Amino acid sequence: MNVPILSDEIAKGNSPDVLFWVGCAGSFDQRAQSITKAFVSILNKVGINYAILGSEEMCTGDPVRRAGNEFMFQMMAYQNINLLNQYHVKKIVTACPHCFNTLKNEYPDLGGSYDVVHHSSFLQDLIDQGKIIIKEGGSFKGKKITYHDSCYLGRSNGIYEAPRKVIEALDAELVEMKRCKSNGLCCGAGGSQMFKEEEAGNTRINWARTEEAVASSAEVIAAACPFCNTMLTDGIKVKEKENEIKVLDIAELIAQSI
Amino acid sequence: MQFIPQILFLFLLCVGVYLFSIRLIAIRRNILRGKSESLNDQPMERWKNLFLLALGQKKMFKNPIVAIFHLFIYLGFLIINIEMLEIVIDGLIGSHRVFFSIIPSIYTFLINVFEFLAFSVIVVCVFFLFRRNVIHIARFRSSDLIGWPKNDANFILVAEIILMMLFLNMNAADTLLQSRGVNDYSSTLTGNFIFSSYLHPLLNGYNNEILALIERASWWAHIIGVIAFLNYLPWSKHLHIILAFPNAYYKRLTPIGKFANMPTVQQEVLYAFQPELANQEITNAAPSTFGAKDVHDLSWKNILDAYSCTECGRCTAACPASQTGKLLSPRKIMMSTRDRAEEIGRVIDKKGKFDDDGRKLLFNHISEEELRACTTCNACVEDCPVSISPVDIIIQLRRYLIMEQSSAPNEWTMMFGNVENNFAPWKFSTEQRTKWIND
Numbered sequence: 001m002n003v004p005i006l007s008d009e010i011a012k013g014n015s016p017d018v019l020f021w022v023g024c025a026g027s028f029d030q031r032a033q034s035i036t037k038a039f040v041s042i043l044n045k046v047g048i049n050y051a052i053l054g055s056e057e058m059c060t061g062d063p064v065r066r067a068g069n070e071f072m073f074q075m076m077a078y079q080n081i082n083l084l085n086q087y088h089v090k091k092i093v094t095a096c097p098h099c100f101n102t103l104k105n106e107y108p109d110l111g112g113s114y115d116v117v118h119h120s121s122f123l124q125d126l127i128d129q130g131k132i133i134i135k136e137g138g139s140f141k142g143k144k145i146t147y148h149d150s151c152y153l154g155r156s157n158g159i160y161e162a163p164r165k166v167i168e169a170l171d172a173e174l175v176e177m178k179r180c181k182s183n184g185l186c187c188g189a190g191g192s193q194m195f196k197e198e199e200a201g202n203t204r205i206n207w208a209r210t211e212e213a214v215a216s217s218a219e220v221i222a223a224a225c226p227f228c229n230t231m232l233t234d235g236i237k238v239k240e241k242e243n244e245i246k247v248l249d250i251a252e253l254i255a256q257s258i
Numbered sequence: 259m260q261f262i263p264q265i266l267f268l269f270l271l272c273v274g275v276y277l278f279s280i281r282l283i284a285i286r287r288n289i290l291r292g293k294s295e296s297l298n299d300q301p302m303e304r305w306k307n308l309f310l311l312a313l314g315q316k317k318m319f320k321n322p323i324v325a326i327f328h329l330f331i332y333l334g335f336l337i338i339n340i341e342m343l344e345i346v347i348d349g350l351i352g353s354h355r356v357f358f359s360i361i362p363s364i365y366t367f368l369i370n371v372f373e374f375l376a377f378s379v380i381v382v383c384v385f386f387l388f389r390r391n392v393i394h395i396a397r398f399r400s401s402d403l404i405g406w407p408k409n410d411a412n413f414i415l416v417a418e419i420i421l422m423m424l425f426l427n428m429n430a431a432d433t434l435l436q437s438r439g440v441n442d443y444s445s446t447l448t449g450n451f452i453f454s455s456y457l458h459p460l461l462n463g464y465n466n467e468i469l470a471l472i473e474r475a476s477w478w479a480h481i482i483g484v485i486a487f488l489n490y491l492p493w494s495k496h497l498h499i500i501l502a503f504p505n506a507y508y509k510r511l512t513p514i515g516k517f518a519n520m521p522t523v524q525q526e527v528l529y530a531f532q533p534e535l536a537n538q539e540i541t542n543a544a545p546s547t548f549g550a551k552d553v554h555d556l557s558w559k560n561i562l563d564a565y566s567c568t569e570c571g572r573c574t575a576a577c578p579a580s581q582t583g584k585l586l587s588p589r590k591i592m593m594s595t596r597d598r599a600e601e602i603g604r605v606i607d608k609k610g611k612f613d614d615d616g617r618k619l620l621f622n623h624i625s626e627e628e629l630r631a632c633t634t635c636n637a638c639v640e641d642c643p644v645s646i647s648p649v650d651i652i653i654q655l656r657r658y659l660i661m662e663q664s665s666a667p668n669e670w671t672m673m674f675g676n677v678e679n680n681f682a683p684w685k686f687s688t689e690q691r692t693k694w695i696n697d
Contacts (some may be wrong), residue, residue, distance in 0.1 A: 027692075078527055
């Protein structure tokens with residue numbers, strides 16, 4: 001795969017239009033890596049002038065800040081902002097709503113102001129501009145797809161329509177879960193829960209959300225967040241529905257349809 | 259002799275307003291014990307929130323049927339206050355239905371509107387009592403409402419029913435006396451009112467003296483009830499009818515996923531990396547505690563939130579942790595914050611200043627387990643009709659746990675270590691960040 005690294009590009013005298021912020025999940029988590037690859041394959045196909053930070057990228061600090069560790073958050077933010085400003089980065093796209101929220105809403109207070117877009121909005125723009133052309137009779141045509149709203153994309157940043165527009169562009173049938181958009185139920189991973197065992201209760205949050213997704217009778221659960229994806233994939237395994245229902249990121253849906 | 263009722267009325271009114279003011283001043287003091295936070299920017303946006311969220315009850319309409327029921331009680335409360343104005347003037351100058359002599363042409367129409375609202379309030383309150391106590395709705399049955407909160411809610415509904423019935427009863431007795439041509443009443447011939455005239459058959463059997471006594475007793479009981487209710491309000495969850503307005507106005511206007519920055523920590527980190535750039539004033543300031551362990555470590559807005567909460571439980575019904583049986587309930591976070599603010603207020607009332615009473619919001623009122631369960635999904639904030647944020651309090655308490663007590667679950671401690679050493683929450687080296695490219 002050809003993936004330009006920002007430091008190399010700058011050394012060559014190039015200045016990429018947009019930085020793709022891969023995020024820790026997108027870099028290290030096996031499931032999320034395929035989302036990253038899918039998104040990169042779209043960027044390459046469309047011919048976007050982009051680059052990634054590669055080994056220079058660090059955690060944005062979202063999980064440590066949400067756990068309450070403000071010191072560590074500030075340390076990560078300081079280092080990332082220094083790097084981004086040094087490279088004169090103007091525009092950032094990311095496939096992770098947690099990175100998106102932190103970069104967009106929390107870094108400006110600390111001296112890091114960039115034009116930050118989530119990949120759902122980015123993909124919607126490319127579709128609207130006619131740069132992404134969906135294959136006739138693509139693999140999701142007529143299929144029932146439900147979309148799970150990520151809290152940090154939806155409630156936190158009001159992005160409800162972009163991912164849905166992307167799904168509709170596939171000629172698929174978008175079916176909503178009982179609770180969606182601003183009423184959507186969390187997958188259970190936010191607030192740094194991803195990195196610890198759930199507190200004692202009578203069920204798990206991701207199981208409860210998976211039940212709602214299964215009840216929508218969709219064949220595909222679309223997500224736009226690597227953490228939601230992990231939580232729902234786990235839920236589908238527990239419900240023993242892996243053969244009937246797939247959990248896919250919207251970038252994967254597009255990558256498989258162009 | 260004839261002035262005795264007026265003097266008595268004036269006395270009752272003054273005592274009622276005095277006690278109410280004393281209590282409001284104490285609540286204001288309790289709220290302002292919180293840390294200062296400037297929430298005065300963008301006044302247009304703030305007025306818009308006040309009109310839409312508080313006056314317009316926008317969030318209530320997520321559930322239109324309940325919203326309309328609630329609207330009846332709300333309109334009843336607001337509009338019947340015009341009638342209260344007449345009652346107060348009558349009480350002070352010894353007149354009877356003073357507005358009738360000023361606006362005779364629309365007086366009967368106005369009272370009919372008030373009666374319609376009074377009747378609606380009774381119907382809705384009966385329904386709400388039924389819903390709260392008979393129908394099984396989880397948010398009204400959870401353990402955080404056991405005891406006083408449940409009684410408080412029922413008491414308010416019953417009090418509203420009684421007040422409205424007294425109002426209708428007063429009108430019924432009055433119009434019946436008018437029709438009988440009794441002296442004091444026939445001089446203000448308003449004619450019958452639509453709703454109270456249905457009470458006439460119940461009252462018809464009484465003679466004029468008894469009926470006049472019933473009319474006066476209803477009048478007095480109604481106004482004494484209203485003054486008592488006014489003084490019950492600020493001790494009750496029902497205070498939301500007042501505080502919903504400032505709470506909507508002072509709502510934070512930043513995206514709800516944005517956590518408040520901590521400039522002191524920012525400067526300390528800057529000092530470590532680039533000492534020449536750090537703001538010396540902030541860095542040299544007396545070390546403060548990081549995060550919050552008690553209500554006075556919170557912002558005043560957090561405490562205003564707590565006093566604005568009417569314990570409806572929409573937050574807890576939407577909370578993923580509460581729904582899956584975790585200990586966390588966002589409503590209980592707000593109730594605990596208010597309880598602790600009140601507890602501190604009582605210490606101040608007693609001693610004139612706050613002495614450490616050995617208790618804290620964290621641990622004594624809110625446990626670590628509750629705080630650990632929050633996913634920061636903001637569903638509670640989204641669903642709150644009066645712009646309260648339980649998440650904001652949870653985060654400040656979490657900050658105290660981590661930064662002051664180093665108290666974290668083992669997995670989090672490991673995650674912190676990974677972020678610190680590998681710049682990622684998992685144990686992978688930075689070189690591995692691009693491994694996916696060639697896999």
